[in-house]
Amino acid sequence: MTDTDPTLVTLTHPRSPAAEAYRTLRTNVQFAGGEQAVRTMLITSAGPDDGKSAAAANLAIALAQADHSVILVDSDLRRPVQHRLFGLQSQPGLADMLAGAGPDAAPLQATAVPKLSLLASGPLPPNPAELLGSARMSAVLDTLREQADYIVIDSPPTVLVTDAAVLATQVDGVLLVLSLGKVKREMARKAKTLLENVSARILGVVVSNAPYDARDFRDYYAASG
Numbered sequence: 001m002t003d004t005d006p007t008l009v010t011l012t013h014p015r016s017p018a019a020e021a022y023r024t025l026r027t028n029v030q031f032a033g034g035e036q037a038v039r040t041m042l043i044t045s046a047g048p049d050d051g052k053s054a055a056a057a058n059l060a061i062a063l064a065q066a067d068h069s070v071i072l073v074d075s076d077l078r079r080p081v082q083h084r085l086f087g088l089q090s091q092p093g094l095a096d097m098l099a100g101a102g103p104d105a106a107p108l109q110a111t112a113v114p115k116l117s118l119l120a121s122g123p124l125p126p127n128p129a130e131l132l133g134s135a136r137m138s139a140v141l142d143t144l145r146e147q148a149d150y151i152v153i154d155s156p157p158t159v160l161v162t163d164a165a166v167l168a169t170q171v172d173g174v175l176l177v178l179s180l181g182k183v184k185r186e187m188a189r190k191a192k193t194l195l196e197n198v199s200a201r202i203l204g205v206v207v208s209n210a211p212y213d214a215r216d217f218r219d220y221y222a223a224s225g
């Protein structure tokens, strides 16, 4: 990739502590669920700007780097960003499948990462929650499941709009991003309750915005080659 977005730390700084944390998350996802493997996962958070999209993109990359086929889906039909992170087009995408194009033909875009494709948002519809909760969305997920080992789904904030809760019922598991020092306890609790109310399976919490002193890691990671 010529101009890799710095948010994609798993590509730009593969030996950084952040990239290492995404590989740990990958391992946890790979072994989550016991007999019922987790193949479709939704990434969400309580509020805006918590780092959902960054977490979804980096987890998708980390899974692809382990030689799994991965489809990253931008189901944020309000503020989609995945196409920008990967230097691709916002259309065609998910909204096209949910509207006219039908659930069978996924307009996937290849990314600079081998084995990782993007299903972008497509054109922003007036009624995202209804589209994401429709039977067509389940059919879209069935189609995607046939085409990849893992489906990683980026979504809007859980507390502000119902889209993520609606999607949570259709996936194998949910990862909740908590931005340290930013998310309020009440908001985080509310997000958890909203997800539990729809019987979502919360796999775990991804902490973003965690401070660290890079000097603590530099020597060790340099030495690891």
Ligand SMILES: Nc1ncnc2c1ncn2[C@@H]1O[C@H](COP(=O)(O)OP(=O)(O)OP(=O)(O)O)[C@@H](O)[C@H]1O
Residues within 6 Å of the ligand: 006, 007, 009, 018, 045, 047, 048, 049, 050, 051, 052, 053, 054, 055, 076, 079, 081, 155, 156, 157
């Ligand atoms: N690892 C990172 N490195 C640099 N910037 C980051 C990183 N993670 C997140 N950011 C920045 O933090 C901001 C919010 O991140 P992101 O877009 O992932 O949040 P979000 O929860 O998806 O937001 P929204 O609610 O709009 O969907 C962005 O400006 C992003 O570039």
Ligand SMILES: [Mg+2]
Residues within 6 Å of the ligand: 052, 053, 054, 076, 079, 081, 154, 155
């Ligand atoms: Mg986002």
